[in-house]
Each structure stands twice: as structure tokens, then as C-alpha cells.
Amino acid sequence: xxxxxxxxxxxNRRVAKITTHPAEKExxxxxxxxxxxxxxxxxxxxxxxxxSVQISLSSIVVIESEDRMCSVRxxxxxxxxxxxxxxxxxxxxxxxxxxxxxxxxxxxxxxIKEFSSTDNARIKVILTDDSSYFVSRFYLKNFRGNxx
Amino acid sequence: MIxxxxxxxxxxxxxxxxxxxxxxxxxxxxxTISVLYxxxxxxxxxxxAVLFGIMYNALWNYYTLxxxxxxxxxxxxxxxxxxxxxxLFSIDMFHYIIPWWxxxxxxxxVLHTLAFYFYAxxxxxxxxxxxxxxxx
Numbered sequence: 001x002x003x004x005x006x007x008x009x010x011x012n013r014r015v016a017k018i019t020t021h022p023a024e025k026e027x028x029x030x031x032x033x034x035x036x037x038x039x040x041x042x043x044x045x046x047x048x049x050x051x052s053v054q055i056s057l058s059s060i061v062v063i064e065s066e067d068r069m070c071s072v073r074x075x076x077x078x079x080x081x082x083x084x085x086x087x088x089x090x091x092x093x094x095x096x097x098x099x100x101x102x103x104x105x106x107x108x109x110x111x112i113k114e115f116s117s118t119d120n121a122r123i124k125v126i127l128t129d130d131s132s133y134f135v136s137r138f139y140l141k142n143f144r145g146n147x148x
Numbered sequence: 149m150i151x152x153x154x155x156x157x158x159x160x161x162x163x164x165x166x167x168x169x170x171x172x173x174x175x176x177x178x179x180t181i182s183v184l185y186x187x188x189x190x191x192x193x194x195x196x197a198v199l200f201g202i203m204y205n206a207l208w209n210y211y212t213l214x215x216x217x218x219x220x221x222x223x224x225x226x227x228x229x230x231x232x233x234x235x236l237f238s239i240d241m242f243h244y245i246i247p248w249w250x251x252x253x254x255x256x257x258v259l260h261t262l263a264f265y266f267y268a269x270x271x272x273x274x275x276x277x278x279x280x281x282x283x284x
Contacts, residue, residue, distance in 0.1 A: 102212050103149065112283065117276040120214050121269035124276075134212035138149075140275055144282065 040094070044072050044080035055080065057097070061111050061127060063089055065104040075111065075129065099143055101125060102136040149210055153202050160201035164193040188236040195229045195236075207264075218264040223256040 011017060018031065040057040059074045065086040072080040082089055090098070090106055100106050111127045115135075118124050123135045135143065168189055172181075203225055207218045231249070235242040245252075 103210060114283065115276040115279040117269070117272040121265055121272050122212055122214070123272050123279075136210050136212050138209040140279075143279065 042072070042082070042092070044082050047079070047081050053080070057093065058108075058110065060098075060108055061129060062108070062131070062133070063093075063098075063106040073131075077129070099139070101133055101139050101143070105133050107133060153205060156205050157197045157201040161193050161197035164196040164200075165189070168192055191236045192233050195233050199226055199229045215261075215265045215268060219257060219260045222264070223253065223260045226260075227253050227256050 008017065016035075018028075020028070020031075041054040042057055042060065043052050043054055045051070046053050055072070055074055059076070060072055061075050062073045063082065063086065064071050064073075066081075068085060070082040070084060070086055070089050072082050074080070084092075086100075086104065086106065090100060093106065097109055098106050099109055107125065107127065111129070113126045113128050113130075116124050116126060123137075123140065124132045125135050126132045172189075204222065207213070207222055211218075213221075227249070230252075231242065231246070234245060
């Protein structure tokens with residue numbers, strides 16, 4: 001596919017306009033998904049050598065609060081550190097893909113496998129890598145709205 | 149979370165203050181009370197606001213503790229808070245009811261078990277099923 005870039009000063013800086021042939025309309029959703037997942041990166045710290053690295057947002061599975069920092073786990077299982085509080089991290093993430101599930105945890109909804117009610121009467125979300133986290137009742141309301 | 153708990157605290161504080169004032173007006177309107185006793189009423193409302201505005205709200209909505217911890221924390225603190233409320237209301241009434249504290253604690257544990265375990269289990273199952281349906 002040939003890509004032509006045009007500048008339009010009337011557009012908001014965070015908006016990109018894509019023009020296609022009407023026959024390509026059915027692929028708009030796919031194009032949007034690819035762009036959403038590919039362009040955004042996050043700078044994290046590799047704890048082994050203390051170097052900053054860029055990781056793609058779509059590869060992030062879970063972000064967990066660790067006092068003033070956060071731990072970030074990506075789909076390959078590697079762990080990184082994020083030098084921000086969870087609240088700050090949440091603001092920089094896309095709210096359609098990343099949802100806070102309790103006071104300490106944000107998950108990527110793309111990796112949700114299923115929900116289950118455990119023996120302890122709590123709700124657990126199971127991710128595609130078989131890790132699981134508890135969802136608090138307050139954040140359950142957000143969850144319902146975002147998944148629909 | 150902090151903002152919501154703070155709002156909840158002040159809502160319960162205000163409602164309890166009005167409720168206690170109403171009860172005093174209805175049942176004890178002929179009795180004169182000292183100005184210092186007003187602080188007892190403030191104490192009663194603060195305890196109620198901490199229990200119902202913060203503790204139950206946090207345990208039920210925000211924390212993901214096991215039900216046994218919810219039951220232990222809520223039963224113990226609510227009985228303690230309840231006894232202090234009675235003591236602030238009337239020392240005579242406190243001395244009258246204190247011998248029954250083991251029974252009150254038992255009743256509290258049973259009722260909290262029903263709420264935090266049985267009701268929460270049904271509610272969790274329903275929510276999990278609904279979320280799984282949305283995922284499909």
C-alpha cells in the first residue's frame with residue numbers, strides 16, 4: 001500500500017486523518033488497531049544494567065505499583081521498572097486498552113483470557129500467560145464500561 | 149480513592165449527626181444536656197463515619213483481601229466502635245450491656261460472614277459470568 005503524507009494546519013496536533021478508497025472501508029478498524037498498537041512506546045528501566053529502554057505499549061501485560069515506582073511485565077515475561085507512580089503511569093496510557101483493576105495493578109485488556117469467581121468470593125482476571133490478579137469491586141464498574 | 153473515602157466520611161458524618169439529633173429530639177426532648185455532651189455526639193458521629201464511611205467502603209469496594217480478613221477486621225472494629233458509641237451516649241447503658249459482649253461479637257461475626265462470604269460469593273459469580281459474556 002502506498003502511503004501519502006499531507007499536512008493540514010487546521011487539524012488538532014493529536015489527530016491524523018486517513019483517506020482511503022471506499023472499497024478499503026472494511027479495513028479501517030484493522031488500520032486503527034495497528035496504528036494504536038504500534039506507535040506508542042514507553043521508556044522503562046532495565047534493572048539488570050540500569051539502562052533506559054523503549055518498549056511498545058502493546059507488549060505490556062501488567063503494571064504494578066511498587067511504592068514510588070512501578071514494575072512492568074511484558075508478554076515475553078521480562079520485567080522492567082518504571083520511574084513513576086501508578087497514578088502518573090495510568091495518565092500516560094490509553095484508557096481503552098489499560099484498565100486499573102485494583103489499587104496496585106493496571107492490566108492490558110488485550111491479554112485478558114477470562115474472569116473467574118474464586119473460592120474466596122473474589123473476582124479474578126486470568127491473562128493469556130496464565131497469570132491472575134484480583135479485581136476490586138470499585139474498579140469492576142470501569143471494567144464493564146471499557147470492555148463493552 | 150482517598151477523595152471518594154473522604155466524601156463518604158463526610159456524608160455519613162452529616163447524616164449520623166442529623167439522625168442522632170433527631171433521636172434526641174424525639175425521645176429526650178425534655179432533658180437538658182451540657183455543652184460538653186455535644187462533643188460526645190460529635191464522637192459518636194465520627195466513629196460512625198469511620199466505620200460506615202471509610203472501613204466498610206474500603207473493605208467492600210477497594211481492597212481485595214480474603215473474606216476471612218474482611219470478616220475479622222469488620223467484626224472486631226464494628227463491635228469496638230459500637231461499644232465506644234454506647235459509652236459516649238451513656239456510661240450507665242455501657243455498664244448494662246458490657247457483660248453481653250461475647251454474644252454481640254458472635255452475632256457480629258455471623259452477620260459479617262453472611263455478608264462478606266455468602267453474599268459476596270453470589271455477587272462475584274454473577275459479575276464474573278457477566279464479564280465473561282462481554283468478553284465473548
